[in-house]
Amino acid sequence: MAAVIERGARDSRSTFAKIVNDERNRSIFWQVIVFGLIGYVCWYLFTNTAANLEARGMSSGFDFLGTNAGFDIAWSIIPYEPQDTFGRVYLVGLTNTLAVSLLAIVLTTILGFIIGVLRLSHNWLISTMAAWYVEIFRNTPLLLQIIFWYTAVFSVLPRPKQSIDIGGIGLFELNNRGLYFPEPQPGDLFWITMLAIFVAIATVYFLAVWAKRRQLTTGERFPVFWTSLGILFGLPIVVFLVTGSPLAWSIPELKGFNFQGGTSLPPSFLALFFALVIYHSSYIAENVRAGILSVSHGQTEASYSLGLKPGWTLRLIIIPQALRAIMPPLISTWMTVVKNSSLAVAIGFPDLVSVFMQTSINIGGHAIEIVAMVMLFYSSVSLIISAALNYYNTRVQLKER
Amino acid sequence: MASVESQSGDVIVFTPKASKPPPPTTVGVLGWLRENLFYSWFSAIVTFAALYLIFITFAALYQWGIADAVWEAESRRQCLDASPHGACWAGIIVWFNGIIYGRFPLDEQWRVDLGFILLVLWLAPFWFPRLTGKIGIGITAVVFYPFLAGYLFAGGERGWFMQTMVLLAVTVFITNWLHIVVSMVTGRSLREWVVGVTGFADKHERLHKYPMLGFQGIVLIGVYLWLGNWSVSEVNTNLWGGLFLTLLISVLAIVTALPGGVALALARRSHMPVIRVSAIAFIELFRSVPLITVLFMAVTMMPLFLPPDFQLNKLVQAIIGVCLFAAAYMAEVVRGGLQAVPNGQYEAAKAMGLTYWKSMNLIILPQALKLMIPNIVSNFLGLVKDTTLVSIIGLYDMLLMLKAAGQNPIWIGLHTEPLVFGAIVYFILCFAMSQYSQALERKLKTTR
Structure with a gap:
């Protein structure tokens, strides 16, 4: 109870x-x-x-995007006039940022792979030099490097009259106003050549798919590489010549105190570009080195004992496995390049942050809307890149139990 | 030694000849050179090309930086007159103080030095072997040191809160070091020693904290009598700058980023959707945008977000921005560590009946953080480099002081030398840290 x-x-x-x-x-x-x-x-x-x-009597909302900006932008990919709108300024900054980032991404990847492979060189001097390259550029702030390139290199170049003629052929002229180079001027029928390029790329893609399927079913190999190379270059060139070479070049020429014709990149662009490429290539070099080292030596030996030639071993065994380790940090380095291109604001290169977040806020206000738009841009780039990374990861993931 | 008896009865003993020395081209310096630099005709060409490249680089650097350099001058004009193509280190010598301390008043610079010496002394015990209570010392460094250092740097009148924190900080600092000394001498912790001396050793363990509290109280009273009326003159934050400001912002950012990052990482791995989603939103937002936009946001938008009568100065705004940014990055580092802890550890902690916080504090976080120490150090290194960005919003950190040198009327145009000097300072700082983090990584690898 x-x-x-x-x-x-x-x-x-x-x-x-x-x-x-x-x-x-x-x-x-x-x-x-x-x-x-x-x-x-x-x-x-x-x-x-x-x-x-x-x-403070400030208005909010996105109406200001349609109003006149009223300031000039030193350099832009898409045409821009001071009487254009703030919306146009956003587009100009966005395209400038993308232009310098994409160019830097391509070059920094190539340079990073070269330095990374050099670090593994059997030659002691070469590997040590590569190691010091990595250490020096990785351990100094990027902003300091950008300012160094700008103030100590590209701003103290000779005047246009004493331009440095790169290559000695009179086409690429470097002076304190930037780099001048020929500008392509497509004619009326040039679109056919562009179309041919797309057709060639598509053909090569389907050719590769077909060749792989044929190899899987019949075991016969098809010389995809040389055929693709032929199609990629041959088709556009033939079309280009057949349509009567519809492309003229405007060559920069010294007239008076400055160059006329051609097109140019300002010193701020060059400084930003060089600093981004060199700084991030040191990171990529380390990734590449670690990635190649991560493939165990047994893989090479196994491949040799299967009778594969050294070139095939590298292409079919080592590189695919190394890429699995290299790609994720490589892609996040690309993301960092896009983000770090915003340091352009320190040397006055008109990127998105510089023209929109600094100049536009100073002139027109609307800080909240502008900050939101800038963040939207960077977040979307980051989302796209991480989506690509996830897609790649799921594709190459080791199928383990 | 093998011996064989021949047919005639003689004993034949096998005596080997002394082995020949290895060919001279495979050992010593020559062998090393052949092995590593001249193993084929192609590598020989590459080696000579590389040597030539190194030679011209160093020759040019030597010519500019040492042979043609000017060490004594009063203006850039004099430098140029003395040697038009050499480095003007005289300018660096004149600006050296500014590059290190910013515009901090000369007579008060000992406070900056003292602040950093105190930090080093506070953290030094981490590298002492066989010392208990290191985590406690670390926590006191995070909780109390910032107030002491903040008062040393800013100075002025102390309110009751600042007074308490400063006195407590000094007290804790003294007891920390007493603990270290007692541990070194007697092999027991300060607490055990105090308990033993006061005769509480045979009392219940629950009472052991009282003699320790009493001891700390006595020290506090001593400190109050000693420093109660001590004060230093006020230095406006506008005058802070140089390497001092760079280190200040980085240290502050890392000190707040570590607990913030742990909290965010735990929140991100939480099973509660609201908490997880908010943590993910915060982390991804701050990780996807460049630091400079965060800083611009802190400077242009924080005044709009806060009530008009509560406005912060630019330094505080920038520090808040850097701290939020650093916390988001640190969260991902910590998350990596949490994921690296084997699942069995989580399950074992649960099976032992530990609550969430106990299992995190006692089992998971110690392992995760230990795994991540090298990454935390390299994250800190990234922060030191990233603090240069505060120069864009107009804080006189080291980079802006370096630029200011070239804009001064007397030294106008002195751009390259300050930047080279700054690069060397940053390089030494960051290179030492990265070497340290790599050494840590090797050390932690072997112990596991």
């Missing part, structure tokens, strides 16, 4: 304890608390912002 009462008492006491100690209830409780806190902080910031905006 007593035992029953006791159990009953314990039960009644534990209904409350049960609710409190239930993991689901606790998790709901904490989530409500966190949600409330975040909500409160957001509300607090929002009311403050609204009050501040009203006190």
Whole structure:
């Protein structure tokens, strides 16, 4: 009897304890608390912002994108005039950022692979030099390097009259106003050549798919590489010649104090580009080295004992496995290149942050909208790149049990 | 030694000849050279080309930096007159103080030195062998040191809060070092020693904290009598700069990023959707945008976000921006560590009946953080480099001081030398740290 009462008492006491100690209830409780806190902080910031905006008589909203910007931009890929709108400024900054980043990504990858392979060189002097290249450029701040290239290299070049003629053929001229080089001017029928290039790429793709399928079913190999090379270059060149070479070149020529014709890249572009390439190539070099070292030597030996030639071993055994280790950090380095191109603001290269986040805010206000738009751009680039990375990872992942 | 009896009965003993020395081209310097530099005709050409490249680089650097350099001058004009194509190190010598301390008043610079010496002394025990309570010392460094250093750097009147924190910081610093000395001498911790001396050793363990608290109270009273009225003059944060500011921002960022990063990483791995999603949103937002946009945001938008009567100065805004940014990056480092801890450890902790926080504090985090120490150090290294960005929003960190040297009317045009000097300083700092992190990585690998 007593035992029953006791159990009953314990039960009644534990209904409350049960609710409190239930993991689901606790998790709901904490989530409500966190949600409330975040909500409160957001509300607090929002009311403050609204009050501040009203006190300063500032308007909000995205209408300003249609208004006249009224300032000039030193260099842009897409045409821009001072009377264009803020929306246009956004596009100009965006394309400039993408232009310098894409160019830097391509070159930094190539240079990084070269340095990474050199670090593994059997020649002690070469591997040591490569190691010091990596250490020196990785251990100094990128911003310092950018400013160094800008103030100590590209700003103290000779005047246009004493330009440095790169290659000695009179086509590439380097002076303190930048790099001048010939500009292609496509004629009326040039679009046919462009079409031919796309057709060639598509053909090569389907050729590769077909050749692989044929090899899998019949075991016969098809010389894909040389055929592709022939199609890629042959088709556009033939089309180009047949349509009557519809492409003229505008050559830069010294007239008076400056160059006329051709096109040019400003010193700020060159400084940013060089610094980005050199700084990030040191990171890529380390990735490449680690990736190649991560493929165990047994793989090479196994491949040799199967009778594969050294070239095939490298192409079919080592590189695919090394790439699995190299690609993820490589792609995140590309992301870093895009983000770090924003340091352009320090040397006045008109990238997105410089023209939109600095100049536009100073001239037209609308800080919140502008910051949101800039962040949107970088976040989308980052999302796209990480989506690509995830896709790659799932494709190449080791099928392990 | 093998011996054989021949047919005639003589014993033939086999005695080997002494082995010949290896060919001279495979050993010693010559052998090394052949092995590593001249193993084929192609490698020989490459070696000579590389040697030539090294020679012309170093010859040019020597000519510019040492042979033609000017060490004593009063202006850049004098430098150029003395040697038009050499480095003007005289400018660096004149600007040296500014590059290190910014515009901090000369008479007060001992405070900066003292602040950094205190930090080194505070953290030095981490490298002492056989010392207990290192984690406690680390926590006191995070909790108390910033206030002491902050007061040393900023100075001025102390409010009651600052007074308490400064006095507590000094007290903790003294007891930390007493603990170290006692441990070194007696092999027991300060707590055990105090308990033993006061005769509490045979009392219940629950009472052992009181003699220690009493001891700390006595030290605190001593400190109060000693430093209660001590004060230093105020130095406006506008005057902070140079390497001092660079290190200050990086140290502050890492000190806040570590706990922040741990919290965010745990939140990101939480099973509660609201907490997880908020952590992911925060981390991914800050990781996907460049630091410079975060800094611009801190400077242009923070004044809009806060009430009008509560405005922060630019340094504080920048530090908040850098700290948020660093915490997001640190969160990913910690998450990597949490993922590297084998699942069995989580399950074992659960099976032992430990609560979430106990299993994290006692089982998971110690292992995860130990795994990640090299990454944390290299993250810190990245932060030191990234703090140069505060120069873009106009804080006089080392980089902006270096640029300022070339904009001064007397030294106008002095751009290359300051940047080279700055590059060397950053290189020494970062290279030492990266070597250290690699050494740590090797050390931790062998112990596992």
